[in-house]
Amino acid sequence: MPELPEVETVRRGLEQHTHGFQVARVEVLRERAIASPSEPGAFAAALQGSCVTGWQRRGKYLLGDLQQDGDTAGIWGVHLRMTGQFLWLREQRPPCGHTRVRIWSQRDEELRFVDTRSFGQMWWVPPQIPAEAVITGLQRLGPEPFGAAFTAGYLQQRLSGSRRPIKAALLDQSLVAGVGNIYADEALFSAGIRPHTPSGRLSLARLETLHEALVRVLEISIGAGGTTFSDFRDLTGTNGNYGGVALVYRRGGQPCRTCGTAIRREKLGGRSSHWCPRCQH
DSSP states (O other), X not given: OOOHHHHHHHHHHHHHHHTTEEEEEEEESOGGGEEESSSHHHHHHHHTTOEEEEXXXXXXXXXXEEEETTEEEEXXXXXXXXXXXXXXXXXXXXXXXXXEEEEEETTSOEEEEEESSOOOEEEEEOTTSOHHHHSGGGGGOOOOTTSTTOXXXXXXXXXXXXXXXXXXXXXXXXXSTTOOHHHHHHHHHHHTOOTTSBGGGOOHHHHHHHHHHHHHHHHHHHHTTOBOSSSOOOTTSOOOBGGGGOSSTTOTTSBOTTTOOBOEEEEETTEEEEEOTTTOO
């Protein structure tokens, strides 16, 4: 599933290509891609005639601001889920079998939503209604990793007394928004913390190290355009480059880039975890 760096990469691509995008026509090819309104035709009608004025990211959600005739026209929400991706096309070409939604500008440019697994979703939030009232997953999100509210002190307060493994805690979107399996593994390695460590046992000093490591890893990956281990592409179809420098993720059995010890891979809470038994303690 795309995580914060991949979603941020998509947000920047949407900002670049669709700022000022006047929606001329919307075609929904798979109804389940539209979460709200309940009728896909109502979603298409809401977007048609509107102008995209900017994009925000909240966790793994994308939120497009819409205007029409100078007034707000609501919010266009998107969650890529496992395999959703946008393609920006200046020249028309036939859609593939996994194309779910097609959106054309008045200049006949196309923004195409392709989703192999068909778990991705879109919403239209009417004007004057809070986005979280329609996109209810937003209600459960914790602070952004780059925000002022996300600190080592916050982590200490939230994790106090918890016996949950720190890896599982980092995957909890109510603790910190946008972090998934890849960057939890990478941040824990960078911080020298084993993924099974009970989160409530980590001292403030170790949580400060983890906080710094997580922010740094996310910043590096955003700069690399995200990670491509399977399906992720940006709007132009380009792979993310972080995967080539990953220190532990999907490197089970390979030598640690720091000490040479074989990286371990094991299931933790139903998810694969990768870690170095020498560098992490």
